[in-house]
Amino acid sequence: DVKVTQSSRYLVKRTGEKVFLECVQDMDHENMFWYRQDPGLGLRLIYFSYDVKMKEKGDIPEGYSVSREKKERFSLILESASTNQTSMYLCASSLGTETTEAFFGQGTRLTVV
């Protein structure tokens, strides 16, 4: 089975802190994605990557950056956490872009206080 693992299930950080959310997949997928999920807003794409060292902005990239130094790992970075970044963060990976399913990690619920 494809496994997408996020480093933390729950995280509490202080305003202004630099926060790293890590995601690792074990199926040699080219594509990796970071979404945030908020009640009533569904899944919104933050950043995605189709290859190592490649990154593209999604719909809501402001306040975030990403890093993909290895194919299996995609990190989301909050440069200076703010309370409006309190959310559920979901990492996903897929083999292709259009025609293959996305596999999601278990999610990281981040609270910024």
Added chain:
Amino acid sequence: GQQVMQIPQYQHVQEGEDFTTYCNSSTTLSNIQWYKQRPGGHPVFLIQLVKSGEVKKQKRLTFQFGEAKKNSSLHITATQTTDVGTYFCAGPPGNTPLVFGKGTRLSVIA
């Protein structure tokens, strides 16, 4: 930009009743995918539809893709408590990542 609209946002049904959620895209989709997220869980892939007018069934679930490839539906016959969760449709408008609808949260009253 690309939008995928999903209705209703919430649906409460008695166990045994049918349930339908609808998905509409502002642009033509190359395919449509459906995901289910159980309470406290993460989205899990259910199915993908590719062809115009395609209909697929998974036990009590029936998925349809519209002729114009801009709308889709998921119908559940005789809901059970195990059907509880949020159902998302998602489509890639060309060579771009999946755009998700906001989901329909289904509650089933036993």
